[in-house]
Amino acid sequence: MRKKIYNICVASLSMFCLANTSCKEEKKAIKPVVISFKKEGELTLYKGTSDSIVKTLDIEIADDDYQTQTGLMYRDSMKDSQGMLFIFPDEKYHSFYMKNTKIPLDIIFLNADKTIINIQKNAKPYDETSLPSKAPAKYVLEINAGLSDEWKLTAGDSISFSTL
Numbered sequence: 001m002r003k004k005i006y007n008i009c010v011a012s013l014s015m016f017c018l019a020n021t022s023c024k025e026e027k028k029a030i031k032p033v034v035i036s037f038k039k040e041g042e043l044t045l046y047k048g049t050s051d052s053i054v055k056t057l058d059i060e061i062a063d064d065d066y067q068t069q070t071g072l073m074y075r076d077s078m079k080d081s082q083g084m085l086f087i088f089p090d091e092k093y094h095s096f097y098m099k100n101t102k103i104p105l106d107i108i109f110l111n112a113d114k115t116i117i118n119i120q121k122n123a124k125p126y127d128e129t130s131l132p133s134k135a136p137a138k139y140v141l142e143i144n145a146g147l148s149d150e151w152k153l154t155a156g157d158s159i160s161f162s163t164l
Contacts, residue, residue, distance in 0.1 A: 058082050111135065115157070
């Protein structure tokens with residue numbers, strides 16, 4: 001009788017160990033986080049010399065600490081008809097970097113009058129090099145790399161925007 005109980009205990013323990021081992025070896029799939037664009041407004045770019053419309057974009061707005069710190073990080077892509085507008089409480093020197101940012105960007109710094117101060121072109125993904133404004137800025141617009149050249153944007157051009 002004792003031998004039978006012993007064999008049952010050993011069999012049970014063996015099954016328990018086997019079950020635990022196979023559970024530990026089983027890999028759980030980690031789903032990647034997908035951050036989708038959320039249209040929060042529209043922005044129009046104007047040529048400074050003629051006030052003619054260059055382009056109209058759908059924009060996502062970053063206007064609090066968390067949003068301005070994360071920006072477009074972790075995104076896989078952005079359409080050419082989209083951008084992110086950072087709105088800061090004060091006009092001052094700002095500097096951006098591309099930590100955890102997967103897509104190359106043009107970073108456009110604008111003053112309180114919504115006039116382009118300077119553009120940091122073709123910011124490289126994951127590069128932590130500082131990309132500063134050349135003068136105090138209140139707004140920063142991020143668009144896909146190369147679009148500022150395609151649209152012939154320069155210092156002195158301007159924007160207007162509305163929120164939804």
